Amino acid sequence: MHNFPQATADDWLKRVSKATKGAPFQAEAVLFQRQAGPRSERPRHAPWAVFARVDHHDIMKARQQAEDDLANGVTGLVIPSPAQVPTLEHLPLHKFAVRNEGGDLGAEAIRHLVGRLPLDPARLTVDHGVHDADLAKLIHAQGFTGPLMRGDGRSFHAGGLDEGDELGAALASAISALRKLDFLADAQLAGAVSVTLSATQDMLATMAKFRAARILWRDVLKSSGLPDTPLALHGETSRVMLAETDAHSNILRSVAAVFGAGLGGADSLSVLPFSFNQGLPNAFSRRVARNLQNLLLHESDLWRVTDPAAGAGAIETPTQRLCEQAWRVMQAAERGNWPSGDPAQSKAKPVIGVRAYQPPAELPAEVEAQS
Secondary structure, three states: OOOOOOOOHHHHHHHHHHHOOOOOOOHHHHHHOOOOOOOOOOOOOOOOEEEEEOOOOOHHHHHHHHHHHHOOOOOEEEEOOHHHHHHHOOOOHHHOEEEEOOHHHHHHHHHHHHHHOOOOHHHOEEEOOOOOHHHHHHHHHHOOOOOOEEEEOHHHHHOOOOHHHHHHHHHHHHHHHHHHOOOOOHHHHOOOEEEEEEEOOOHHHHHHHHHHHHHHHHHHHHHOOOOOOOOEEEEEEOOOOOOOOOHHHHHHHHHHHHHHHHHOOOOEEEOOOOOHHHEEEOHHHHHHHHHHHHHHHHOOOOOOOOOOOOOOHHHHHHHHHHHHHHHHHHHHHHOOOOOOOOHHHOOOOOOEOOOEOOOOOOOOOOEEEEO
16 A cells, blocks of 8 residues: 555656756756765675774783673774784784784884784784884785775874865875885785774764765876775774763764764774773773674664765765865875864864753763773
């Protein structure tokens, strides 16, 4: 039984003709406005990788946190400093991805750790994030195949820059990394640099930013004469958007951020626990962070549809705008004019629970230790 009258395509086109007063109608141009390029398609049709940070400075406790995360849906660990690298020693490194954010010292520590273990580096998934080209050569010679360097927009985002400026700065830093890795063959070089972006509570802007990143990287590879290779694109929920008061409201902000980045095509995502800005997150805060992604992946099935925003003007138009803005920012950075902003003016700063609708009483912080 139908509650609405049946309509055919001819019926619809008659209404269109009436609305346009007989003007020519081109459905592809008017309705879809699709952008050329890969947009949000991940390299393989599968859920994005779920990352969790190893934050505890007590190695035994950090290892317990990591084991708990890996047993409950996490598929990758973020190592924020060299001090946490020993956490990996008794974990099955071939079963999960590792992301080094401890700079060259962290990458060096991971390199030596793997060298002591009966593991084939080529079978491991490691994003090294190094800065020094000589260290990158050593890591490559050891047999690692993961991205050696990265373009990172998070510090620019934290500095108050908008999505286009952040993306342009990340793109410029990624291009700089490509130049440092010129010792690689073209096929290896095209996949040797990853990009990391911030994901905010503005889900539509976040979706457009991640989609634009793939389009722009394809342009970079084409301009550089490198083979068309999928970009390794990582997202982290914005630290700037996390409120310190009424911190539980950060859970909703993180849901919006993951929704945008996931549908925008991120290969991997790291959700900062909602109490991250209050101190060292406890087990409950960490569990919420990983389950947030698990729910969106395995109950909402957000990964199932490839590029769901394709053809939606509300997403395609800002995607194109961000592409144009970020390309200009990248070109300016190439000339030495890097963008700068004001952290106090960041659009990602939370309002609800901080400046508006403050809770009558503050809940205890879900942390192990106050920062």
